[in-house]
Amino acid sequence: MLKLRGNAVVAQSGGPTAVINSSVCGVVQEWLKSDPPGTIYGSLFGIRGVLEDNLLDLSRQPQHIIEGLRYTPGAALGSSRYKLSKEEDFARLLEAFKKYDVRYFFYIGGNDSMDTADKVERFAARVGYELRVIGVPKTIDNDLPHTDHSPGYGSAAKFLAATVRETGLDLQGLITSNRIVVLEAMGRNAGWLTAAATLAKREEHEAPHLVYLPEVPFDREKFIQDVTEVYREYRYAYVVASEGIRYASGDYVFTGKGVDPFGHVQLGGLAETLKEMIEEDTGINVRSIVLGTLQRAAAHFASRTDADEAYMVGTRAVREALQGHSGIMITLVREGDGDGYRCGTGTVELSRVANVEHKVPLDWIAPSGNYVREQFLDYARPLIMGEVAPRFKDGLPDYVSLQDFDVPGLRRRLVSDAASAVK
Amino acid sequence: MLKLRGNAVVAQSGGPTAVINSSVCGVVQEWLKSDPPGTIYGSLFGIRGVLEDNLLDLSRQPQHIIEGLRYTPGAALGSSRYKLSKEEDFARLLEAFKKYDVRYFFYIGGNDSMDTADKVERFAARVGYELRVIGVPKTIDNDLPHTDHSPGYGSAAKFLAATVRETGLDLQGLITSNRIVVLEAMGRNAGWLTAAATLAKREEHEAPHLVYLPEVPFDREKFIQDVTEVYREYRYAYVVASEGIRYASGDYVFTGKGVDPFGHVQLGGLAETLKEMIEEDTGINVRSIVLGTLQRAAAHFASRTDADEAYMVGTRAVREALQGHSGIMITLVREGDGDGYRCGTGTVELSRVANVEHKVPLDWIAPSGNYVREQFLDYARPLIMGEVAPRFKDGLPDYVSLQDFDVPGLRRRLVSDAASAVK
Numbered sequence: 001m002l003k004l005r006g007n008a009v010v011a012q013s014g015g016p017t018a019v020i021n022s023s024v025c026g027v028v029q030e031w032l033k034s035d036p037p038g039t040i041y042g043s044l045f046g047i048r049g050v051l052e053d054n055l056l057d058l059s060r061q062p063q064h065i066i067e068g069l070r071y072t073p074g075a076a077l078g079s080s081r082y083k084l085s086k087e088e089d090f091a092r093l094l095e096a097f098k099k100y101d102v103r104y105f106f107y108i109g110g111n112d113s114m115d116t117a118d119k120v121e122r123f124a125a126r127v128g129y130e131l132r133v134i135g136v137p138k139t140i141d142n143d144l145p146h147t148d149h150s151p152g153y154g155s156a157a158k159f160l161a162a163t164v165r166e167t168g169l170d171l172q173g174l175i176t177s178n179r180i181v182v183l184e185a186m187g188r189n190a191g192w193l194t195a196a197a198t199l200a201k202r203e204e205h206e207a208p209h210l211v212y213l214p215e216v217p218f219d220r221e222k223f224i225q226d227v228t229e230v231y232r233e234y235r236y237a238y239v240v241a242s243e244g245i246r247y248a249s250g251d252y253v254f255t256g257k258g259v260d261p262f263g264h265v266q267l268g269g270l271a272e273t274l275k276e277m278i279e280e281d282t283g284i285n286v287r288s289i290v291l292g293t294l295q296r297a298a299a300h301f302a303s304r305t306d307a308d309e310a311y312m313v314g315t316r317a318v319r320e321a322l323q324g325h326s327g328i329m330i331t332l333v334r335e336g337d338g339d340g341y342r343c344g345t346g347t348v349e350l351s352r353v354a355n356v357e358h359k360v361p362l363d364w365i366a367p368s369g370n371y372v373r374e375q376f377l378d379y380a381r382p383l384i385m386g387e388v389a390p391r392f393k394d395g396l397p398d399y400v401s402l403q404d405f406d407v408p409g410l411r412r413r414l415v416s417d418a419a420s421a422v423k
Numbered sequence: 424m425l426k427l428r429g430n431a432v433v434a435q436s437g438g439p440t441a442v443i444n445s446s447v448c449g450v451v452q453e454w455l456k457s458d459p460p461g462t463i464y465g466s467l468f469g470i471r472g473v474l475e476d477n478l479l480d481l482s483r484q485p486q487h488i489i490e491g492l493r494y495t496p497g498a499a500l501g502s503s504r505y506k507l508s509k510e511e512d513f514a515r516l517l518e519a520f521k522k523y524d525v526r527y528f529f530y531i532g533g534n535d536s537m538d539t540a541d542k543v544e545r546f547a548a549r550v551g552y553e554l555r556v557i558g559v560p561k562t563i564d565n566d567l568p569h570t571d572h573s574p575g576y577g578s579a580a581k582f583l584a585a586t587v588r589e590t591g592l593d594l595q596g597l598i599t600s601n602r603i604v605v606l607e608a609m610g611r612n613a614g615w616l617t618a619a620a621t622l623a624k625r626e627e628h629e630a631p632h633l634v635y636l637p638e639v640p641f642d643r644e645k646f647i648q649d650v651t652e653v654y655r656e657y658r659y660a661y662v663v664a665s666e667g668i669r670y671a672s673g674d675y676v677f678t679g680k681g682v683d684p685f686g687h688v689q690l691g692g693l694a695e696t697l698k699e700m701i702e703e704d705t706g707i708n709v710r711s712i713v714l715g716t717l718q719r720a721a722a723h724f725a726s727r728t729d730a731d732e733a734y735m736v737g738t739r740a741v742r743e744a745l746q747g748h749s750g751i752m753i754t755l756v757r758e759g760d761g762d763g764y765r766c767g768t769g770t771v772e773l774s775r776v777a778n779v780e781h782k783v784p785l786d787w788i789a790p791s792g793n794y795v796r797e798q799f800l801d802y803a804r805p806l807i808m809g810e811v812a813p814r815f816k817d818g819l820p821d822y823v824s825l826q827d828f829d830v831p832g833l834r835r836r837l838v839s840d841a842a843s844a845v846k
Contacts, residue, residue, distance in 0.1 A: 006457075016593050045599045074592030080599040114629055131434065168718040169497030169822060170439050176468045176503040182715070198821065271713075274694065289715040293604070297589040300724055305817065384818035395807035396622065397584055399592060 001150045003322055004130060006103025007038035009055065013046045013109035013116065017152025017308035018159070019301040020138045021069035021076045021166045023108050026314020027136065028058050029251045030068050034322055035172045041100065042402070044212075044234040046080035047107075047116060050096045051089065061403055068400030070307060071390040073299035078124060078400055084116050099133065106314075108152070110139035113330055113349040115354035121327045132321040135329030135350050136313050140296045141194035145358040146348040149330035151313055152296065154306030154383035157196030159298040160291070161384065165200035167289060168207025168238050175235040180208070180227065180278055183289040184271035186296070187242035189214050190359045193295065195372045196380055197240040207238030215360050217248040223274075224281045225256075226370050230286060300397050304386025311345055315344040329353050343383035426745055427553060429526025429595040430461035432478065435498040435561075436469045436532035436539065438584035440575025440735035441582070443490035443561045444499045445532050449737020451481050451489050457745055464523065465825070468531075468544050469503035470539060473519045487552055490551065491823030494583040494813040496722035499825055507539050513546045515679045520547075521556065523543070525742045527555045529737075533562035533573075537752055538777035544750045548625035550719055554746040558752030558773050559736050564733035568781040569671060569771040570754035574736055577729030580619030582721040583608060583714070590712060591630025591661050598658040603629070603650065607694035610665035612637050615780045616718065619803055620663040630661030639792040640671040646697075647704045649793050654707060666693045680763065682838065712831070723820050727809025732766055737824045739768040752776050766803035 010027045012020055023245075031040045042056040043049030056077070057064070069076055073169070084090065096102070107117040117135045126130035137144050140156035164183065171181050185194040191213025209230040212218060230237040245253050254270040271288035278286050312329040320328060328347040331336060335342045364376040390397035433450045435443055456464045461563075465479040466472030469686050479500070481489070484602070507513065521527070530540040542560045545564065547554035547640040560567050563579035614636025621634060632653040635641060652806055653660040668676050677693040693709035701709050736753040743751060751770040758765045787799040813820035 014594075016596055018589075048599060072592070074594075077597030078596050078599070080597070082599065083520070100523055120514075132663060158818055162723050163721075165819060165822065166441075166496050166722060167716045170716045170720040171441055173435075173498030173501050174503070176471060176501070176505065199817070202822075269695070272692070287715050288713060289717060290711060290713040291717075292710050292712040293590045293593045294712060294714070298586075298587050314607070317444040358577045380561055381817055386818070388814065394804055395581055395623070395809070396588060399588065 002142055003037040004132065004324070007037075008104035008106065008321075009043050009050060009100075009102050010040060010077070010106040011043035011046050011049060011060070011108065012077045012079045013107060013113035014079060014081060015140070016073065016075040016079060017138050017140050017296050018073045018155040018302045019151055019265070019307045020108060021074070022109045022307045022310035023116045023138060023151060024062060024076060025066055025069040025137050026311040027106050028135055030315035030318035032059060035388060038101065038103070040165050041102070042077040044405070045161070046082055047080035047084060047093075048080045049080050049278055050266070051077070051092050052097065056402060056404060059232045063346040065403060068281070068335060068391070070311060071299055071302070071388050071397070072399040073297040076400070083112070084119060089224060093120065094124070094127060094129055097129065100342070105132060106134050106317050106321070108138050109135040110137070110141065111144060111353070111357060113356055114350055117329075118327070118350040118354045121350060121415045132324070132326040133196060133350070134317040134321050134326065135315045135353065137329055137331070140193060141187055141190055141355045143190040143359065145353060145356045146272040146363040148334040148343070149332055149383055151306060151310035151332070153192060154303035155301075156295050157187070157199065157380055158303040158306070158384035160196050160295060160300045161199035162301060163291065164207050164240065169240060171207065171236050178284055179241045180231065180239065180284050180286045181235045181240065181289060182239045182271050182274045182278070182286055183291070185240055187214060188359055191215050191242050194240050194242040195360055195376050197383075198372050198377065199380060205234050208240045210370045211362055211372065211416065212239070212241040212245050213365065214242045214244040214246065216365060217364060218245045218253050222276065226249055228282055229276055231282075236252070239274065241270060243272060245270070254346055256403060259408055284404070294335075298390070299399070300390060302388045303384045304388050305383055305387050313346060319348060327351070327413050337378065340384060356372050426460040427526050427555065427747070428460045429524050431463040431527035431529065431744075432466050432525050433463060433481070433500070433529040434469050434472060434531065435467035435500050435502045436530060437502060437504060438563070438719055439496065439502055440563050440719050441496045441578040441725045442574055442730045443531060444497070445733035446561060446574060446731045446737040447499060448489055448560050449734035450494040450529050450741055453738040455742035456740060460525065460673050461485050464525070465500040467828070468501035469505055470506050470507060470516070471503045474502070474515050476519065477824060479730070481828060484800060488823045488825060491814070493734060494722055494725070494811050494820070495822040497822070504533070507542060515551060516543065517552055519545070520552065526553060529557050529559055529740050529744070531559040531561050533560070534567060534776070534778055536781060537567070537773055541773040541777045544773060552810045553750040555747070556734070556738040556773070557744050557749065558776065559740045561733070561754055563666040564610055565743055566782065567782045568776060571757040571766070572755055574729060574733035574755070576615060577726035577732070578721070578724075579616055579718050580608070580622065580803055581726040581729070581807035582724045583616060583619050583718060584622035584722060585663065586712070586714065587620045587630050587663060591623060594630065594661060597768065601707055603654065603660045603707050604712060605662045605664065605694050605697045605701070605707045605709055606714070607666055608663055611662055612780055613668040614638050617663050617665040617801050618783055620676070621795050621800065621809075622803060622807060625675055626658050631663045632657070632660050633662045633793045634795065635664040635668050635722035635793060636783055636788065637661070637665045637667040637669065638785060639788060641668045641676050641813060642671070643700060647700065648722060650701055651665040651678065651705055653833060654705075664693060664697060668693070669695070693776065702816050703715050712773045719772040722822070723813060725811045727811050728806055728808045730811050735768060743770060750774070760801065
């Protein structure tokens with residue numbers, strides 16, 4: 001088959017993960033070794049890079065920098081949550097694709113981003129511009145449908161479980177201080193990450209004792225009862241809760257003030273809310289832990305399995321595109337369980353992924369609503385296996401940055417936007 | 424010299440560190456190989472174990488468990504913040520020491536604990552009970568005087584710096600979202616840990632941009648000005664602040680509600696306070712990170728240098744005691760700087776350590792009051808060098824627990840106390 005001549009663009013969208021750059025590395029390395037029909041650009045700050053003429057020729061980056069992306073957290077290309085919606089955005093996109101002769105578009109992101117990729121694919125088809133659009137999954141939330149799991153999840157799960165084990169041991173050694181720990185985990189609508197905290201427990205008395213997922217309506221009275229019972233039994237209690245838990249009414253237990261560009265309520269502050277509830281009702285001292293973005297950035301403790309799979313979906317995306325496919329997202333397909341865990345890749349139409357959220361199955365949650373069942377542990381355990389070995393310098397991981405990223409025009413424009421954003 | 428016949432007790436006090444158990448390991452292994460004049464007990468939950476008859480014979484623990492302590496976080500013996508003060512406490516202590524024929528007392532802790540050790544030594548001397556008391560330093564706060572640094576600090580510093588580098592990269596890739604990060608670091612009166620965040624920065628534009636230490640009075644107006652300036656320049660800003668920063672008036676920027684058994688105000692919630700200040704005054708969105716006890720528990724990323732030195736102070740403590748010394752704390756003595764860094768041990772009288780706080784020298788802080796100078800970096804960098812290799816199982820560090828720790832009587836007593844602590 002004759003390859004479609006033209007260049008490629010790879011872009012990162014939404015919140016980064018510890019291994020999102022491993023997918024960029026997979027895309028670029030696979031592209032460069034596939035007798036490429038053109039060069040490959042990185043779009044800086046997500047789709048905005050295309051719209052604003054900020055493309056970086058990744059074929060010119062030194063090999064060691066591209067290779068270093070495998071273990072570098074954050075979005076090395078920059079990311080954004082910009083939502084393509086206006087007709088003029090699509091027109092501008094087409095103009096840029098024509099200008100740079102872009103025929104391949106690799107979009108690394110979660111649900112919202114797959115929706116964007118789907119729209120780009122449809123628009124190109126509608127106007128008769130030949131373009132191969134492939135979605136590359138990433139999300140620590142693990143809420144993408146039609147894939148066994150999502151790259152980014154395993155690393156976040158591994159770090160969260162280690163955190164709970166370590167701070168659980170800390171708490172356990174201090175039961176004379178009468179303390180409860182509440183850890184707030186990321187997860188707006190799906191409790192996958194919160195549930196991963198349970199991987200930390202080896203013995204019944206160990207942390208975590210209680211996990212609260214958005215899949216289960218939250219009840220304050222029941223919560224206080226749960227915590228008090230655990231505390232009476234062990235003299236300490238370790239609670240992990242998703243930032244997105246809601247009451248049966250549908251109201252968030254904590255509702256922040258802002259709304260993001262996709263219209264989602266900005267969450268946060270849940271740990272403080274639960275801390276106040278417990279202290280008010282029981283008088284027991286609570287310590288909260290809010291890891292924030294560290295959950296998705298702790299590449300020093302990434303899962304090797306996850307980093308490798310993130311790379312693998314990148315390579316598969318390139319192969320699919322070069323074979324003439326478009327309008328699909330790469331998926332992870334589990335082959336064999338437990339110790340026999342292996343993972344391959346598959347594909348699914350973008351339209352079937354866009355804006356659909358995959359939640360924790362209710363029958364994987366304990367009837368008490370405050371813990372998970374064995375099925376979840378069997379599912380999640382293989383995903384956190386193996387450790388990565390980032391290069392160290394001066395005692396810290398020596399993560400890479402792309403060369404020539406800081407294009408003067410880009411910096412100037414961003415800084416002037418920033419100045420106007422300050423009141 | 425004839426060794427004083429009798430048994431030893433080792434106890435852990437105050438907040439744990441990632442390597443506090445490495446010191447226990449050092450004490451126990453050195454004791455056992457030194458033709459010991461008796462057995463060695465672990466006192467469960469700090470000095471309370473002696474007062475409440477909860478001693479564990481550590482010579483009966485399997486070797487692999489003692490060895491596993493080298494890389495296990497939390498206080499494996501249990502810790503407490505119990506303050507010896509009443510005359511009857513000392514009488515009870517003496518009674519227990521006599522009952523178990525204890526002649527050696529190794530107390531691992533920070534400033535308050537060295538005060539306790541000092542009191543125990545004086546009491547024993549006063550009543551004519553021959554007892555060797557040796558203090559073993561530990562504190563992530565690094566505020567013990569007369570020692571170059573304290574075991575526990577290097578690991579906390581290394582983890583904090585990695586966190587700032589990783590979440591800094593995350594933030595940097597998302598500058599299109601107009602965000603500022605505020606990380607709250609442990610540190611009541613000394614800014615050592617907060618200052619360690621600066622080890623993360625390689626390039627001028629990288630995180631952290633601003634660090635606020637308790638050594639410098641906090642000024643809200645100046646703070647907002649600092650943050651705004653950084654934000655205008657880079658379009659993101661990363662702030663690290665000690666939980667214990669205060670206004671020039673002496674008031675904490677955030678004051679919690681409680682007071683601990685040593686009379687210290689319980690801090691926390693500073694990140695939220697700073698977040699509100701910034702959002703109120705600039706309208707820029709702030710994300711907070713509150714690592715809480717993870718700062719002192721993240722043994723998966725402990726500093727090898729720190730873990731080894733924590734072990735070393737334990738062994739030196741035993742040698743001093745067996746040579747007939749008492750009333751001293753082991754210190755770390757820096758021999759050679761930078762790449763030539765080596766570290767030995769020394770001793771100092773407990774009375775010179777007790778309740779004295781060693782703070783960051785003011786001439787190591789930038790004149791702006793919001794960053795550190797090169798001297799600090801030169802001091803701190805060697806302390807975070809090297810990585811540990813805990814044993815892994817199922818994708819997580821397989822930390823050890825002492826056998827027979829959960830003595831039924833102990834659990835029963837603790838649980839009944841706990842029940843009464845619940846309102």
